Amino acid sequence: MKKLKSFPDKGKKAKKGKKNREFAVVTYSFLGAFLCLMGYFVYFQFVESEQFINSPYNKRQELFTRNVIRGEIYSADGVTLAETLVDEQGNETRSYPYGRIFSHVIGYSTRGRSGVEEMANFSLLRSNLFYVEKAVSQIKGEKSPGDSVTTTLDYDVQLCAFDALGRYDGAVVVMEPKTGKILAMVSKPDFDPNTIASDWDEIVGEEGESSALLNRATQGLYPPGSTFKIFTTLAYIRQNSDYEDYSYQCTGKFTHENKTIHCHGNKRHGTQTLKEAFANSCNSAYASLGLELDIAEFGEMCDGLLFNTGLPTTFESSKSSFVLSEEDLASAVMETSIGQGKTLVTPLHMALITSAIANDGVLMTPYVIDHTTDNEGNPVEQYEPKEYQTLFTAEEAAILKEYMQAVVEEGTASKLSNDVYDVYGKTGSAEFSSSSDSSHSWFVGYAHQEGREDIAVAVIVEDSGVGSEYAVPIAREIFDEYYIGEE
């Protein structure tokens, strides 16, 4: 302790100091607590507050529109996807030059918010001008320009996917396995974000029966059909180290306990190894193989592969479900093994699984916002690729790659075979109604070309037919667009 002054009654003073020791303890304890509180307050303002300001529940974000002109949204190649136009009277209009093409992924901000408009709302409404500049323009009653957001979306790939899906309902997700960048995301039916506010009642429908606002790429739940054989195969490999010796005699159908599973078109595949059964999408082989699996382990494996859990994305997304249990009948096991039954997946989920396989088992967190810049183009925030989780071992990924390559080279996706790039994938035809013959057409897979990044796609074409007929050509167009381009 510092002695400040010496007084004649120093002795008495010291005694009094000692007498007050407990008071000092209390005072300093409180002072310490208050200092921590203030420190926390400062920390909150500088660091933690962003998470709260950014929350979609924070109605106060609307207040920023009074002082800030909403920023632009760009594609990765610099195409303006959303901008705010201000006329001479100062009226603002949010404009989406490519309208429906980006409807779900970019979203809207004129009646509620969705897509990137929602995710990046805070950045778009935040002006990174210096405090003084901001204060000056506020005092002058002028609006400051908000930050701009550059997405990972590739304009050409998005346009190609949009056109390729054509008049069908369905969804396409294209991403870069190595980084998690989403290159394209299409969902149909779609809407025009330019006029959504005035079209709202029409789009939502009288009883909300229209689902145009639903982003099928992330929220649509579909039976996976044969694409699920990726999971069944992995379960078999994990549970049987001698999977290479697997052999099945296919007669076009498989019957067990009064339940019969047919191969597509009752085709007899003959003797099938596991790899051949996968390449030819032999339902009989998988139905019988499913009965050999330990169902509890199968379920655990699926839970580890993003079933029954939220996907690592800031898009509004649905949970894929896998509900098979040991109590279920053999018929349910057989159906589930070939991707029917109660299993449901989202297209994004399938794209993530495919990406992880392409990336040697490691799933990167998918992202669509690459970076933000202030109105002078100076970087504000940059998103770096992040590992999310290792879903497969490198060996498992290698085996699945080999199997998926066989699908393209000698199996159901031979239409994708070409000299420019290699494709690895799995087709699927998901029956969604017991009363109708039609099915959803699936393709999930990725392509590789030396010197270029791999890209993974998940395509679902609703109510069309078999995967090889409808989904595969769409994937082909996307791969061609990406690796070959316009020439």
Next chain:
Amino acid sequence: MTNLIVEISKYLMAVLFACYTYECFAVFRGRLNEEQKNRIFRRQTVFMYLIHLDAYLVIYAVTDNVMTIAFYVFQVIFMAVTISCYHLVYPGASRLLVNNMCMLLVTGFIMLTRLSFEKAVRQCLIALAAMVATLVIPFLIRRVHFVRRLTWLYAVAGIGTLLLVAAFGATSYGAKLSLSIAGISIQPSEFIKIIFVFFVAGMLYEKTDFRQVCITTVIAAVHVLILVASRDLGGALIFFVTYLLMLYVATRKIFYLAGGVLAGSIAAVVAYYLFAHVRVRVLAWSDPLGVIENEGFQISQSLFAIGTGGWFGMGLYQGMPEKIPVVEQDFMFSAISEEMGGIFALCLLMVCVSCFLMFLNVAMQMKEQFYKLVALGLGIVYGFQVFLTVGGVTKFIPSTGVTLPLVSYGGSSLLATMIVFAIIQGLYILRQDEGKSNGTKRTKRKKTGFDEKIEELS
């Protein structure tokens, strides 16, 4: 034009309040003579009037309501009379405490006017009545010496009233807090805090043997348990901590403090598993956004307000403080932070800390153990309440639903806090009398105790 006033004012008010707050602590530094200190206090008053004027300028500019001008003039007279009254009637009173009391009241009036003009007027009238009523307290402290002998009366009155509230009280937000008498709703626990401090001081100022400690602890525990049963967690916590620290200081045994902290921790864990409403508070604290639909709604709204306001705030009337449930009572700090800014809010907290230091300083300066304990107890009640409310609304600690003294809306809290301030003023004046009776004390150390405090604490 309105926009201009709002925008400039938010920066101006933050700067003025920062200056005011600086002066609060500037008096702590170095050896200042009487004249220098008085100059500081005069400057503080000027800052206060400027903030007040600026705020009501904004309020008038935005609302265009002439009544706000009348209300403003009324408040200015009120503050001027209060400050000069204390100056004239009690020349020995702490001018820092008077200033701080007025500053906190004015801040409360400003924010309340913005939130609800009627509530602000009501609050102001209660403050006026309370000021008149409490002006006599410092005088009584000097003259009435039998207060220390009414120990058991305090216990009976305290427990009796708490039981009454527990039995007949009206329930609000899950807790039984208030009694309705002739149409006026009062929160007795605000006043019982003061009585409780007197009770503990009365029990422990002479004897601190084991038997005495046991009896006191049992009575204190009864207070706390009744409050727990009424689900007034914040109240129970304040009583518990106040008792524990007073016991520690009175007995000077760290053993009691350690034992109390241990018992308190166990009780907290038990309460967590026993009471759903405790779990709700903890859940809302740990992940407010995860449970925003229900449990975390209030605290999330508060954090949205503080976060969105940022350092300089949105400006008066430019935010959405009304989105926070019970904003005028439990969440005044968030509303102030949202519209007047984080800097302003931080200064507000520091002014509260300055008051707390003054309370504890008086406790150290007093000679008679009874008064020392009273000042200590009241200081803890005040300081802990500030900590709970500010910590709660900023998610530093789980929210306990207590009010910010002098700033939050509510007559009982306001009157009780003003009584506390008046008692401390009384003790402050009394301390100088003690000093005089010693005869040898240096006159220059009369006015404030800060310099002496520096010597003891540094």
